[in-house]
Each structure stands twice: as C-alpha cells, then as structure tokens.
Amino acid sequence: MDQAEGIMHTELLRFITCGSVDDGKSTVIGRLLFDSKAIFADQLAAITATSKRRGLSEADLALLTDGLQAEREQGITIDVAYRYFSTPMRRFIIADTPGHEQYTRNMVTGASTADLAIILMDVRKGVLSQTRRHAHLVRLLGIRRVVVAINKMDLVDYDKQAFQRVCDEFMAFATPLGFETITPVPMSALHGDMVVERGTGLPWYSGKTLLQALESTPVDEEVVHAPFRFPVQLVNRLRVAAGDEERGYLGRIESGTIAVGDEVVVLPAGVHTTVSAILTYDGPLRDARAGQSVTLTLKDPVDVSRGDMIAGRVSAPRCDKSFDALMCWFSATPLDPSRRFLVRHTTRTVQGKVGAVAYKLDVNTSAQVPAPAQVVMNDIVKATLRVQQPIVCDSYATNRPNGSFILIDEVTNDTIAAGMIL
Amino acid sequence: MNNHHSAEILDLHPHRAGRTEPLDHLDRLEAEAIHIMREVAAECRHPALLFSGGKDSIVLLRLAEKAFRPNGFPFPLVHIDTGHNFPEVIAFRDRLAHELGERLIVRSVEDSIRQGRARVKEANDSRNALQAVTLVDAINEFQFDACLGGARRDEEKARAKERIFSFRDEFGVWDPKNQRPEIWSLYNARVHPGENLRVFPISNWTELDVWTYIGRERLAVPEIYYAHQRAIVRRGTQLVPVTALTPPLADEAVEQVSVRFRTVGDITCTCPVASTAATVEAIIAETAVTSITERGATRMDDQTSDASMELRKKQGYF
Numbered sequence: 001m002d003q004a005e006g007i008m009h010t011e012l013l014r015f016i017t018c019g020s021v022d023d024g025k026s027t028v029i030g031r032l033l034f035d036s037k038a039i040f041a042d043q044l045a046a047i048t049a050t051s052k053r054r055g056l057s058e059a060d061l062a063l064l065t066d067g068l069q070a071e072r073e074q075g076i077t078i079d080v081a082y083r084y085f086s087t088p089m090r091r092f093i094i095a096d097t098p099g100h101e102q103y104t105r106n107m108v109t110g111a112s113t114a115d116l117a118i119i120l121m122d123v124r125k126g127v128l129s130q131t132r133r134h135a136h137l138v139r140l141l142g143i144r145r146v147v148v149a150i151n152k153m154d155l156v157d158y159d160k161q162a163f164q165r166v167c168d169e170f171m172a173f174a175t176p177l178g179f180e181t182i183t184p185v186p187m188s189a190l191h192g193d194m195v196v197e198r199g200t201g202l203p204w205y206s207g208k209t210l211l212q213a214l215e216s217t218p219v220d221e222e223v224v225h226a227p228f229r230f231p232v233q234l235v236n237r238l239r240v241a242a243g244d245e246e247r248g249y250l251g252r253i254e255s256g257t258i259a260v261g262d263e264v265v266v267l268p269a270g271v272h273t274t275v276s277a278i279l280t281y282d283g284p285l286r287d288a289r290a291g292q293s294v295t296l297t298l299k300d301p302v303d304v305s306r307g308d309m310i311a312g313r314v315s316a317p318r319c320d321k322s323f324d325a326l327m328c329w330f331s332a333t334p335l336d337p338s339r340r341f342l343v344r345h346t347t348r349t350v351q352g353k354v355g356a357v358a359y360k361l362d363v364n365t366s367a368q369v370p371a372p373a374q375v376v377m378n379d380i381v382k383a384t385l386r387v388q389q390p391i392v393c394d395s396y397a398t399n400r401p402n403g404s405f406i407l408i409d410e411v412t413n414d415t416i417a418a419g420m421i422l
Numbered sequence: 423m424n425n426h427h428s429a430e431i432l433d434l435h436p437h438r439a440g441r442t443e444p445l446d447h448l449d450r451l452e453a454e455a456i457h458i459m460r461e462v463a464a465e466c467r468h469p470a471l472l473f474s475g476g477k478d479s480i481v482l483l484r485l486a487e488k489a490f491r492p493n494g495f496p497f498p499l500v501h502i503d504t505g506h507n508f509p510e511v512i513a514f515r516d517r518l519a520h521e522l523g524e525r526l527i528v529r530s531v532e533d534s535i536r537q538g539r540a541r542v543k544e545a546n547d548s549r550n551a552l553q554a555v556t557l558v559d560a561i562n563e564f565q566f567d568a569c570l571g572g573a574r575r576d577e578e579k580a581r582a583k584e585r586i587f588s589f590r591d592e593f594g595v596w597d598p599k600n601q602r603p604e605i606w607s608l609y610n611a612r613v614h615p616g617e618n619l620r621v622f623p624i625s626n627w628t629e630l631d632v633w634t635y636i637g638r639e640r641l642a643v644p645e646i647y648y649a650h651q652r653a654i655v656r657r658g659t660q661l662v663p664v665t666a667l668t669p670p671l672a673d674e675a676v677e678q679v680s681v682r683f684r685t686v687g688d689i690t691c692t693c694p695v696a697s698t699a700a701t702v703e704a705i706i707a708e709t710a711v712t713s714i715t716e717r718g719a720t721r722m723d724d725q726t727s728d729a730s731m732e733l734r735k736k737q738g739y740f
Contacts, residue, residue, distance in 0.1 A: 012447035293456035
C-alpha cells in the first residue's frame, strides 16, 4: 500500500497497556510514542529538563506519560490516560492504566473500549500474579487479542532461552483462557529494541516488532458480524412533504449491518416492520454497518422512543426483567442489596436492584470464591439483577455493546458499578 | 506522510462505507462524536455548545449538523468573549452562526471585569483564565447543565486524563482525582441542580484529524489559520504578533513574516507559527511533520508552569 492510500483509509485500533512501572511500562509507551515520532520537541525538552533536575543523564521517556501535578510530585499514576499516535497504516488510541491503587476499576475502564491488550512482563521475573490478573481481566472484558511484551531483554544479555522460557510459561496458563491470538515479542524498551525499530540486540528474533504486531492485528470485526442492534437515542420529526411528517430514529449501529428493505423488530414492544431509509447528513445510504451513527425511518407507523431497540428479526435479543451478570464494584461505598439503583443499558435507563450474590471472582486466577459478606470497591462478583422495566440485551460474550451496563446511584449520581450480562 | 500525499485527501467521499467496507478512522471518530452529541441532547435539559470561531468548535458545528439536521440544534451556541479578539474570527463567528440559523449567545469577560466579577492586574493581561468566571456566570444565568466543547486530549497532559463527560461541581471545578469512571460508551450525564457537565465530543481527535476533517468536509475557517504576512517580534522561540494590545518592547525589532495561527485564543497570549501553508492540504502536510505541539508553539499561558492547564481547569476553565 502506498502512503497516500494509508492516509486515505487509516484504520483505528484501540489498545490497553497492562503492566506496572517496574516492568518498564512507561518506558515502553514512551518508546512507542518517541520512535513513532509522536513526541514533539517541546515535550521532549520539558521531560529532559525534569530528568536533569532529578539527576538523570538522559531524558527519561517514562516521564512522557506523567499527567497530573500530583502524579509528577509523587511519581505515580492516578488515572486512566489516553494517548494518540499514528503510522501511515493506522491510528492508535492507547488507554494507559495505572498499576496499583484501584487497579481493577481502572483496568476495567481502559479495557472496556479496547480491541487489543499489551501485557507487559519483565523477562527476569516471568509470569507474576499481576500478569495472571491482567490476562484474566482482559479476557473477562472481552478482549480477544493480546501482545505479550517481554521487556528488559538487555538485562539477560538478550538471551533467547530466557525469552522462550517466559513465553512457554505465559502460554501454559493463558492458552485455556481462549484468546484468539497471543503474540509474544521480546524487547528492550530502554534501548529501543523491537518496539518500533528492530535494534541490534535481538538478531535471533525474526518475528514482528511491537509496532508491527499492533499494525497487523485485525481490527475487531466481531461486532459487524453480530446480529443487528440499534438502540434509539432520539426521535426526530422529518418533514417529507408539505404537511406530511415522518419520524426518524437517531442512533448508532452497535452491532451488525442493515440495508433498506431489511425486516426488523422494535423491542421491547415486539412490533415487526421494515427499514424504509437510512439517512445521514451526507445523503441516504443503501446500507450501513456497526459503528455508524445514522437516522433510520420505518415503513410502518410504530411507537418508538429513546431506550427502545431496533433489532434484526433473525437472532433477536432477549427482553429480560431479571438477569445474571458479572459486576465490577467501583464505589467506595459497599453494595447495599436493599437499595434501588439506576441500571443504564444502551440508551435505556431503568430502576433495578442487585439480588443474590452467587460468588466473587478471584481476579488472579478467575476462580470462584464464596460470596463475601460485603461487596466492596474493585470486587468482581456474579449477581442476579432485577429491573423494573425489561432491558433488551444479549450476553456480553456474544455482543459487548449490548451486553454491558453501568449502575448509577440515584442519590449521588455516581457511577458505582460496571456489569457484563451472562 | 509527506506533502505530496495530502492533496488526495480532499477527494475522499465520506460515508461510502457499505456492509463490507470497513470504516476509516475519521469515520469512526465522527460517528463517536455524533453519538456523544445525541446523548447530550437526550440526557441533558439545558445543554449549550461553546463556539469561539476557532477550528475545533467549527468542527463541532459540522458534527452537530450531522447529528441533528434537518432539524435545528437542540442547544444554543455560546461564546465567552475575552474582548481580546482577532476581529476576523469574531466576524467569522457571527457569519457562521447566521448561516446555520442557530442562536448565538455572547457573554463577555469585559462585562465581568466591569462588574468586578473578574479581576485583572493590568488592562492588557491575558484573559484566558478569566473566561472561567464569565463561563460559570453564563452557566448560572441560563441554567446550563451541559456545555459541549471542542477540547481534545492530545492538546495537553491534564486533558489526556479527562473524561468525555467531565463532571463539574457548582463552582465549575474539575476534580481530577474524583472523576466518574467512564466505561464502554455508557455515559453518565446525571447532575444535581447547580452542577454541570463539560462534554468533549472530539476528545479522541488529534490536531491532524481536525485538519484532515476540515479538508474532507471542506469547512471554511477564519483566514488567520492560513499563511499571511504579519508584523511580529521574536520572543524566545515564539513569534509574538504586534497588535494594539501587544505592542513591541523598546528593544524589540518588528519583522514582517509569513505566519499562520495553529490555535486562536486571547490575542494577548496566542502566537502564530512561521508558515507558508496557504491551503488545507499544505496545513495537513505541515501538521503531519511538525515537531512542536499545538499549544507549545502558540500559547504563552501554557508555558508558565508544568501544570498551567490543570490549574485553570480546577478553577472552572473548560
């Protein structure tokens, strides 16, 4: 592909980086940004000055990822940060999540929109309990492709056997998790080997660099092949002719494809009709796919409002007033089963309660452990929810956008949990 | 990404993607922004769109057209006017609002100063930070519960950590350590009376995306974004425009240089960059290879400390 075509049709890949400062995570991201020319001269000058103040001889690339004042002062990362870089082939969005406090909550947040995860390891340490936690959480959030970045190869003299040992160890535990692809890459982010450039330290390695792995991983098309789901955001009145009005249903296609003439069902009402037009500002479309924000019109006058779902007639979603879900508790206040919460699923908000908690998930092993007396921040539990109005859903495993929800505290308006429907 | 490639970008037809054609990254970013705007329209009672006449807010207006036409926008346009403006930007602002047939509300920092609500040491000091006072006053006056803005996460390191739906308390204050988790694209837009949201639909766009989109959509932008001759003085690495509010210092030599603005803000703290890029294609080509960040090259107020933007945001700045 020539570069001009690259600019004209650049794909977008979102990924999350999992690892801690000790694995050299900030250095890997810094190196990725620096060597792909996403770092600007003034940013480099700023971190060079800071490095010098801290008594370092070279610019510490890890400083590129420091965001807030408190983080710079304390040398820690507080929150999920988003970073951007591009190559002629792809635009990348990195969700950079911190490695300690509130780890689960931040990782769940970062992983929720990611297509791919980089799991970072120190070749000298091999698979640690945090590596297992990262892999389990990433899989739980529905990410199917991982790149295992085995870093600090310079500290083991770029030894091929050391890399192979860690690879084997990772594969042994991660294979049963059911990832679609696992791509191990040996690297030294500090020296720039196999991140963007191949470097000189790893002549025995003929596989992809980290950047090549990011560029060649298929952008997840699973949502396009899933059944059609269109949660209605808004209803517009469209004037078709003098005095004649039609309703347009505004929304984003969350999964599948749709074409004019396709039969659909409006849920939860269960009314069947046909798509009569797919409208956009740039003109009508014959068909459209997951990811596009469009306006649909329907052949029959059906009562449709925000929160309703227009779905394909084949493989229609469930309409449930009670469902099981894995929930990650975000709030500092423990779950109170006697309270009512708002359940926000697609564009629909309903009142609900969290019923029986069946078990808690040990995020280091994915093992089910007995339900705790209290569900507290960063806990992941399986629970049964009851809602006052049905939600139109799929399981998270088959449809991420239509299988996810959040809980909102009606009193504080805080987002207190994230849920994945089973 | 070199100069000769950018010309083709204008020949791109957006939204051709059918069932089998994947969306390109601008299609995705556009669809995300439309989705966000529609969520604001559906979930908020009194939203507003902050429109300055700058390139990012011009992109927001096109996205609003894509989200809501053929109907009107479900929010007014609001400009917090520092009074330190480039006249062509204000003319552009009025013209575009008029062409779109949308309501434009202007509230001025000048008024806030006159009323003693905002204080300045020197009459000609930058009013960028003072915008926060006028903005919070306007929010209270119109009871806005959400303000759509054109801020992007690639602009600045504090913004890299900000949510798309960014919650503000009744003082307009951003608390970076206490942000609502934002997962999937399930945005929590609920606020109590007096509190509000700042919503950034183009959070995930870069400067290059904005220019590529301006090219693809053939959007008009104020002339000062394109290369023009301008009287400047050199101060450090910055080119400071010579204006009535920013006269040259006694020992400074005034030069005529071909420049363009990468950002357009308060005239007393916005600098142009040396450039001969007179077309969108040329700007895209320059943006693709530039070695200085957008704000680094152009904003004097971000140079004062490592955390200037973060401090302003904590005071209610958007």
